[in-house]
Amino acid sequence: MPIPSIPFKTYHTLLTVFLQFLFSGLTVGAVYALVGVGFNITYNATSIINLAQGEFVVIGGLMMWFFSESLHLPFLVSVVCTLISAGIVGLLMERLTIRPLKNPDLLLMIMITIAVSIVLRGILMFIFGKEPYVYPAFTEGEPLSVYGAIIQQQTLWVIGITVLCIIGLFFFFKKTIIGKAMLACAVNPAAAQLVGINVSRMVMFSFVLSAIVGAIGGIAITPISLMEYDKGPMLAVKGFCAAIMGGLGSNRGAVIGGFLIGILESMTAGYLHSGLKDAVALVILLLILFYRPSGIFVSKTMQQLRKF
Amino acid sequence: MKRDESIAFIFFVLLMVIVPLISESTYILTVGIFAGINALVAIGLCILMGYAGQVSLGQAGFYGIGAYVSSVLSLYAGIPPVLSIVCAMIVAALAAVVLAVPALRLKGHYLAVATLGFGEIIYIILNEWGPGGPSGFGDIPHFGIMGYTIDSTSGYFYLIWASVAAVMFFSLNLLGSGSGRALRAMHDSETACNAMGLNVVVLKIKVFVLSAVYASLAGSLYAHYVTFVSPSSFSLFYSILVLTMVIVGGIRNVWGAIFGAVVITVLPELLRKFEELDVLVYGLILTMSLMFFRKGIVPILIDTIKRARGSAVAKH
Numbered sequence: 102m103p104i105p106s107i108p109f110k111t112y113h114t115l116l117t118v119f120l121q122f123l124f125s126g127l128t129v130g131a132v133y134a135l136v137g138v139g140f141n142i143t144y145n146a147t148s149i150i151n152l153a154q155g156e157f158v159v160i161g162g163l164m165m166w167f168f169s170e171s172l173h174l175p176f177l178v179s180v181v182c183t184l185i186s187a188g189i190v191g192l193l194m195e196r197l198t199i200r201p202l203k204n205p206d207l208l209l210m211i212m213i214t215i216a217v218s219i220v221l222r223g224i225l226m227f228i229f230g231k232e233p234y235v236y237p238a239f240t241e242g243e244p245l246s247v248y249g250a251i252i253q254q255q256t257l258w259v260i261g262i263t264v265l266c267i268i269g270l271f272f273f274f275k276k277t278i279i280g281k282a283m284l285a286c287a288v289n290p291a292a293a294q295l296v297g298i299n300v301s302r303m304v305m306f307s308f309v310l311s312a313i314v315g316a317i318g319g320i321a322i323t324p325i326s327l328m329e330y331d332k333g334p335m336l337a338v339k340g341f342c343a344a345i346m347g348g349l350g351s352n353r354g355a356v357i358g359g360f361l362i363g364i365l366e367s368m369t370a371g372y373l374h375s376g377l378k379d380a381v382a383l384v385i386l387l388l389i390l391f392y393r394p395s396g397i398f399v400s401k402t403m404q405q406l407r408k409f
Numbered sequence: 410m411k412r413d414e415s416i417a418f419i420f421f422v423l424l425m426v427i428v429p430l431i432s433e434s435t436y437i438l439t440v441g442i443f444a445g446i447n448a449l450v451a452i453g454l455c456i457l458m459g460y461a462g463q464v465s466l467g468q469a470g471f472y473g474i475g476a477y478v479s480s481v482l483s484l485y486a487g488i489p490p491v492l493s494i495v496c497a498m499i500v501a502a503l504a505a506v507v508l509a510v511p512a513l514r515l516k517g518h519y520l521a522v523a524t525l526g527f528g529e530i531i532y533i534i535l536n537e538w539g540p541g542g543p544s545g546f547g548d549i550p551h552f553g554i555m556g557y558t559i560d561s562t563s564g565y566f567y568l569i570w571a572s573v574a575a576v577m578f579f580s581l582n583l584l585g586s587g588s589g590r591a592l593r594a595m596h597d598s599e600t601a602c603n604a605m606g607l608n609v610v611v612l613k614i615k616v617f618v619l620s621a622v623y624a625s626l627a628g629s630l631y632a633h634y635v636t637f638v639s640p641s642s643f644s645l646f647y648s649i650l651v652l653t654m655v656i657v658g659g660i661r662n663v664w665g666a667i668f669g670a671v672v673i674t675v676l677p678e679l680l681r682k683f684e685e686l687d688v689l690v691y692g693l694i695l696t697m698s699l700m701f702f703r704k705g706i707v708p709i710l711i712d713t714i715k716r717a718r719g720s721a722v723a724k725h
Contacts, residue, residue, distance in 0.1 A: 150518040198696060207517040208464055209699060212656065215466075215521075216695040219649060223689025334645055338529065341522055376537045383526040383533070390523045391511035 120250035122371040123364060128256045128325060130363020131263035132158065135318035136340025137347075137355030138270065139311035145287040145350050146307035149210050153194065153218035155337030156225070157312045160187050161319025162328030163225060166234040176239070183320055184313050190221070191312025195305045218333060225330040233327040259321045266317055267356055283307060287350075335379060339366075342386040348396025358396075414581055417664065421577070425570040429563040438562045440678055442634060445569035446627045448670035451654040452576055453623030455666035458655060460584060461616040462596040463513065464521045466648045467528030471621040473535055473643030474501045475628025480549040480638055481540065490552045494629040501625030502618050509617040513610065528648050535640040545639025552633040565634050572630060573667065576623055580663055592616065653695045659705020668707050 136154055143151045164186050168179035198213050238255035245252045274280040285293040286303040294300050319328060340355075343362055347354015362382050370378035389397060429438060450468055457463050478497035482488045488496070512523045540546040551560045552568060559568055583589055595602045595609055602609050632638050650673065658669025676694075677687055702709060 150522075152521075198700065201700065208458070208462070209703065211464060211518055211521050212652065213696070213699050215649065215652070216692055216699055219692030220689060220696055221692075223686065223692045226688055227685055334525075335529075338522065338526060345519075374537075376533070380530055380533045383530050386526045387511075387523060387530075390515055390519055390526075394515060394519055 114249060117249035118371070120248055122367045124247075124250060124252050124256055126364035126367030127360060128259050128322070128363070129366065130360035131259045132318040132322045132336070132359075133339045133343045133362050134263055134356045134359025135266060135314055136336050137343030137359050138267065138352050139315045140340055140344040141350055141352055141355055142270075142311040142314065143307050144344075146283050147199075147304050149199070149214065150341070150349075151308070151311065152211065152214040152337055152341075153221060153333070154311065154315055154340055155333035155335065156218050156221040157187055157191065157315025158319040158322075158336050159225060159328060159330060159333045160190055160221070160312075161316030162323035163229050163234055163319075163330070164316070165320045165323060166236050166328070167229075170234075170236050180320060184316055187312045187316030188309045191308040191310075192305060194312075195308035199304070199308070200301065218337070222330055222333060229330055231330065233329040234323070235327045236324060238324040253325065255321075255324045259325065262317060262321045263356075266314060267352060270314070270352060279303075279306065338386065339382045342382050342389070345386070345389055345394065346397055351396070354396055414585075418574075418578065418581065421667075422574055425567075425574065429566050435562045438566045440675060442562070442565050442569050444671045444674040445566070445573050446631050446634075447651065447654060447674050448573050448667045449569075449576055449627035449630070450624045450651045451658070451666035451670045452573075452580055452663055453620030454651050455655045455658070455660065455663055456580060456584070456592075457616050457620040459660040459662070459665075460589070460592040460596060461613055463613060463617065464517070465524040465617070465620065466521050466645070466652065467508070467524035467526075467531075468620070468624050468651050469643045469645065469647035470528035470531035471501045471505065471624035472628040472631075472647060473531050473640070474504060475625030476632040476638045476643065477535060477539055477628075478625075479629035480546075480632040483550050483633070484546075484548060485540075490550060490629075490633050491554055494552075494626065494633075497629045498622045498625045501621045505618040505621030506614065509614045513613045513617060525645065525648070528645060532640055532644055535643060539640060541639070543640055545637060545641075547637035549632050549636045549638065551636065552630070569630055569634070572626065576626070577663065577667070584663065588612070588615075649695075650691065653691055653698075657694060657698045657702075657706060659707040659709070662705065662707050662711070665705045665707035669705070672706075 136158060139154045139157065140150060143149055143154075161183055164183040165179055168174045168182045169176065172179075174182065194217050198217055199210075202209065202213070238253065239258050240254050242254055244254065245257075272280075274284055282293065282298045283303045283306060285296070285298055286300050290300050293303075322328075339362055340359070343358035344355045346358030346361065347356070362385065365385065366378045366381050369381045428441060432438060450472055454465060454468050457465055475494075475497045478500045479490065479493040482493035482496055483490050486493075508524070508527050512520060512527075515523055536543050551558050552565075553559060559565060584592070591602070591607050591612055594605070594607070595612060599609050628643075631642075654669035654673045655666055656669070657665075657672055658667070659665030673691075673694075676690070680687065680690055698705070704712075
């Protein structure tokens with residue numbers, strides 16, 4: 102994602118530059134966090150890692166453009182329409198490709214989600230073409246200045262929406278019947294079935310919910326970083342990185358992981374070399390997978406309990 | 410090799426000798442050359458996935474290493490392509506060991522994402538530090554042995570399909586040997602394998618290195634044939650393309666890899682009209698074959714032939 106370029110002559114202090122990188126890191130990090138949380142939602146309910154997760158973000162950005170810029174619908178209506186269409190994509194994905202499989206093995210599951218991500222990318226490319234899309238920020242107005250660092254208002258929107266989203270999910274899983282039922286399916290599907298929870302419906306909900314969460318990220322980030330059809334795989338890799346950093350399944354971990362990756366990435370782009378920013382996340386990903394696959398914020402005991 | 414396999418192998422070699430003799434068209438031969446290059450990568454991935462049960466989304470990385478190392482060595486260091494190809498294979502093998510030792514402790518999703526990450530890192534390295542950066546570089550010398558340079562299309566067709574035949578011969582013998590049986594056993598149950606005293610980890614690493622070496626060979630041949638390389642040929646999309654070939658052809662049969670490579674290479678040529686739809690078509694083919702032909706086309710064909718033969722015998 103493009104990091105806003107900074108005219109060094111204007112600002113002198115190192116602090117200003119550092120803050121600038123920090124804020125752009127937090128912005129992209131917020132989206133990685135949302136993708137990571139999306140991974141967790143499906144992983145918790147089905148132990149599937151849906152590698153099409155990145156495509157949901159792209160769908161969010163592009164459909165938002167379609168509803169708001171092409172159909173000229175009002176802002177809130179566009180948001181609702183975008184979320185509904187992302188939800189439908191998640192629903193169709195589960196109904197058409199995940200549900201019909203009989204005794205699937207893990208390898209097959211991985212490849213199915215990859216295959217779906219390619220289909221989605223193909224459809225997006227066919228509809229929207231290869232060019233990047235953008236629409237205006239949610240609110241117009243002067244950017245804020247913190248010690249000389251410029252913060253666009255949209256940056257605050259992205260971070261705010263991410264935080265709200267995470268809090269919302271927390272209450273959804275803790276306080277609502279559906280949320281609790283989904284958690285129950287994750288813990289023990291057979292027992293959940295016995296107490297009358299429709300497990301297959303919960304699996305479907307988890308796909309719909311993760312698609313919506315991804316799309317929210319896409320809607321929020323597009324005014325800053327533009328959106329094009331092939332951004333999905335990179336977003337998925339970084340979101341996955343965020344998710345495993347905090348231990349797969351833990352939303353709090355995914356959020357911290359997402360922001361950390363975003364910050365590291367933007368620091369690398371700023372201080373080292375912009376071409377290397379994607380490599381940073383990938384190297385972190387490999388290191389975590391190789392040395393602490395249960396996540397770096399997870400205790401020793403927890404690590405031994407997890408299987409790889 | 411079993412008797413059936415030997416017969417199939419001889420037919421295959423004959424077919425490859427005959428194709429350039431009957432076909433005058435360079436276009437068909439060129440498509441054939443690319444099918445052969447892809448088949449080399451697909452055979453390696455097929456052994457890794459179908460026999461060793463490990464998934465890799467990073468084959469493009471090894472393919473890229475093969476192409477770049479061999480072309481840089483032959484272009485800038487003046488090393489003859491025969492040697493530079495071998496050097497590239499060694500580099501790819503080393504890279505595979507470095508990746509495999511930590512990565513193969515992981516399973517399923519984790520392994521898939523780790524190999525994907527590896528492939529993308531190689532892609533970024535080629536973009537940033539490869540000669541010519543994102544736009545690549547050309548003037549790579551043609552392949553030649555002992556003073557004789559291959560530069561005709563039919564020459565490359567023979568060279569590449571001879572490599573496929575050699576790789577196939579080696580692979581079939583390997584899979585028929587004790588290691589092959591060990592691999593199949595490992596695919597079915599790692600625990601049982603360990604209990605029988607097989608070193609599963611070493612076996613996995615060996616197969617991973619083998620698949621990397623095949624991909625590297627393919628990459629080198631590609632570079633010396635096209636004489637131009639750029640990073641875009643070695644992106645994640647290529648890894649997925651090879652995955653599609655292996656799955657369409659049949660994951661548990663090496664012949665399937667060749668078949669899948671030919672089908673998936675020829676298909677876009679037939680679908681030229683739908684240029685914008687190519688990504689979608691690949692995706693749909695991959696999804697459909699995963700859902701409905703999980704065994705792959707070649708194993709299904711073999712089953713049908715066996716059944717037909719069985720009923721013919723029963724009639725007598």
